[in-house]
Amino acid sequence: MSSKLFKVSREELERIIQICENIEKRGLDPFTVNVRALLEKLRKLLEEGGDLEHYILDAETMYRIATLIALQHKWLRERAQSLFIDAQMVQTRLMALDNKSIVRAFLKAWRPIISLEQITIYRLSQGIEHFLSLPPRAGGRSIGWKIS
Incomplete structure (x- = not known):
């Protein structure tokens, strides 16, 4: 070269x-x-x-x-x-917000896929109970998640 x-x-x-x-x-x-x-x-x-x-x-x-x-x-x-968003982080941020801020965020993100005519309060409650009874993806839940 x-x-x-x-x-x-x-x-x-x-x-x-x-x-x-x-x-x-x-x-x-x-x-x-x-x-x-x-x-x-x-x-x-x-x-x-x-x-x-x-x-x-x-x-x-x-x-x-x-x-x-x-x-x-x-x-x-x-x-x-x-x-990745951890459930504990979401919970901590929600606890720090006031109710009006939570409602505003919910309404801004809400895209309903069913109407009230299609689901009853009883079925909605069943769905929430089922969701909360699912095992966590990683680690255990440290705070009770039972709906009253």
Whole structure:
């Protein structure tokens, strides 16, 4: 490989490494970088061949890209966990709200699928009792859920 070509490929590899390091150090969104494009560029540079120093730099670049992929995985896992709402958290937030705020939130979100002509108070009470008798998904209920 010519000295000039090696210098150009070395600069490109160092630039890729720098991009990956910046994302890792600054805690930026790891999806701002197109990993597939980086891997394609790395493949082209690797196919050009070279000496031992070139392969070491290729390995370092591959490591940084793998670290970037790990950061993407971590980012997705954290976002998915933030979407999960725990029943205890909902209960705590409801207890802190006043009645008017709860009613406003309920009316804003309410999309009735049946009308009062289709369900009786007795059947509604049965449905609530059934729902509350279901086993919890994780852990036990710490507060009594019996309807009076």
